[in-house]
Amino acid sequence: MPEDLPKRKKTRGEIFFGPTKxxxxxxxxxxxxxxxxxxxxxxxxxxxxxxxxxxxxxxxxxxxxxxxxxxxxxxxxxxxxxxxxxxxxxxxxxxxxxxxxxxxxxxxxxxxxxxxxxxxxxxxxxxxxxxxxxxxxxxxxxxxxxxxxxxxxxxxxxxxxxxxxYMQNKSLDKFIFGPRTDWSLYWDRLFAIIEGIAQGIVYLHLHSGLKIIHRDLKLSNILLDSEMNPKISDFGTARSGFPNKGRRTDTVSGTYGYMAPEYSTRGIFSGKSDVFSFGSLLLEIVSGKRNGTWYSIRERKSISLHEYAWRLVFEEKNPKRLIRSSLRISVGGDAIPDGPDCGLRAHRAAEDPEDRPSMWDVVLMLHGGVAALSALPTPKQPARRYGGREQRPKFREVLANGHDWDKKTVTVLMR
CATH class of the missing domain: 3.30.200.20 (Phosphorylase Kinase; domain 1)
Incomplete structure (x- = not known):
């Protein structure tokens, strides 16, 4: 459908816009x-x-x-x-x-x-x-x-x-990945945004009365008002009722890279599906890297943000390296809490969604809740899925940035 009505002379039997008054x-x-x-x-x-x-x-x-x-x-x-x-x-x-x-x-x-x-x-x-x-x-x-x-x-x-x-500062992905010569979103402000998103999800799951599972949480669906307060948007694929119980659907709607494995492969969703998505967007915010893949020239294969983060945090024990350099410099490094660790545990504590924390536990983790963090199992190395098969390749240093996954919401019929 055209964006505007044609501005041309009226012919017999037709009505068209003239001046746009x-x-x-x-x-x-x-x-x-x-x-x-x-x-x-x-x-x-x-x-x-x-x-x-x-x-x-x-x-x-x-x-x-x-x-x-x-x-x-x-x-x-x-x-x-x-x-x-x-x-x-x-x-x-x-x-x-x-x-x-x-x-x-x-x-x-x-x-x-x-x-x-x-x-x-x-x-x-x-x-x-x-x-x-x-x-x-x-x-x-x-x-x-x-x-x-x-x-x-x-x-x-x-x-x-x-x-x-109207949200004056548009969507969060524009700030995280937009063309910027400086990094004005320092950690205090970013942390407030992360916490606001988490609080919004807790409200949806526990306090809204409708008990909503969003099912399509991603940076582009987080809008920022004039005071940089984050607001969750786009409830087109949301479902209500009992976030603690898993349900199955024959129609999977979401965005690749944010969908939990049990949802994208078997159509099973719950509140833990939103926890997985939150972990993905938290890793994007902290690292400044898109939730996609980069190409490893040495191994001649792509590697995902999730694999990259897991290696740095749990194998090399160097989570600060995951944090984008401009953000690390702006706060001196030591002032940044365990964002990557929290993101990975929320994102993929295990293939079993029962091993992921609740969003309430995630909020406690963000505020230094050591008990909530230590009670969870150490995340396993993320599985790579191609054609229904799982692969766990060895990690090599990422030498070149590659392509990103499609960020649009997709709908797939499960057969």
């Missing part, structure tokens, strides 16, 4: 909605009801069962499409601030305040529509400083739109 857009959509003659990109509707709405698409009433008094108490709103179009200047490229597998995100202005508007790709697959409904069902009922706020939604015709609070 709010009044012009408003009356365009009033005419569109009244007569049901055109959709958002100037194409004719074929299956319209008497109000000009596509009968094959859901209306706002279709998900009314998802809305509860908790949504109203949180100030959750149903937005008119005209307001969304006006707020984003007709989804202009100038206002586009991001794009993922779920949709495109635009900056907008509603009631004089900045907002983030996600225009969802619900026609690409049934899973995307389910993701959209999940966002509406879960986020407005979550009240925590480390969970993003969903202000409302819009459903008209084929449009599925979510409106969030």
């Amino acid at each position: 709010s009044t012009t857009r408003y009356w365009y959509f009033r005419v569109l909605n009244r007569f049901g003659s055109l959709d958002l990109v100037g194409q004719r509707h074929h299956n319209l009801n008497k109000d000009g709405v596509d009968k094959a698409s859901s209306s706002n009433d279709d998900i009314g069962h998802l809305l509860t008094p908790a949504h109203q108490a949180a100030g959750f709103s149903l937005f008119d499409l005209f307001r969304i179009v006006d707020a984003t200047d007709n989804f202009s490229l100038e206002n586009k601030i991001g794009e993922g597998g779920f949709g495109r995100v635009y900056k907008g202005q509603l009631n004089g305040l900045p907002v983030a508007v996600k225009r969802c790709f619900v026609e690409s697959s049934p899973e995307r529509l389910s993701d959209f409904e999940n966002e509406i069902k879960f986020i407005p009922r979550l009240q925590h400083r480390n969970i993003v706020t969903l202000k409302g939604y819009c459903i008209e015709g084929k449009e599925r739109i979510l409106v969030y609070e």
Whole structure:
């Protein structure tokens, strides 16, 4: 679908935008909605009801069962499409601030305040529509400083739109891996971000009432507000109920490198799946390296961040070497707690998820909880999986950086 409506002369039987003024857009959509003659990109509707709405698409009433008094108490709103179009200047490229597998995100202005508007790709697959409904069902009922706020939604015709609070500092991966000539996120600030993420997950697992398992925790789903407070976002693949119990699904949705092995290979997930993902993103934050692979010229094979970290921490007994040099210099090295150790134990204490800590134990570890840390088994060397086989190759010094894994959320049907 094009980003903007074409700006060209009107021909007989067609209606197109002229000047991009709010009044012009408003009356365009009033005419569109009244007569049901055109959709958002100037194409004719074929299956319209008497109000000009596509009968094959859901209306706002279709998900009314998802809305509860908790949504109203949180100030959750149903937005008119005209307001969304006006707020984003007709989804202009100038206002586009991001794009993922779920949709495109635009900056907008509603009631004089900045907002983030996600225009969802619900026609690409049934899973995307389910993701959209999940966002509406879960986020407005979550009240925590480390969970993003969903202000409302819009459903008209084929449009599925979510409106969030605007996060001025974008996503955490932009800070960790973005092009920077200096390293302004010193350890105190980074540690506050790590702790905030952990507290947000503890809230989801234990205190939210919904008992939510996120299932797609990664740096790009951690947003930063104007004060660098982290907020967990993207609940499209989340599930509620009993994080302590493992459940099986035939549809695995997540991001490679962050998915726990029992989830990616057998479709079994629990709160310990989120613990694994947290360990992965913690290693990324501390090391400044992507959760992917590098190529070893000496062995002519790739090696993962998890293998690299395990060797430095548990075999060479030199965890400080894993910490990015600019961060190590900024705090003098000794001031950094056992972040790598905690990350590895959270990430892969063993292939058995029962041997991983809970997120509450992770919070204790981050604050020097020696008892919680020592109670866990030493992590085993990470297994490498290719074509269903496990390999545990010998470690060699990484001599060259290689490619990264795909960071988009993927959905796989388990057969």
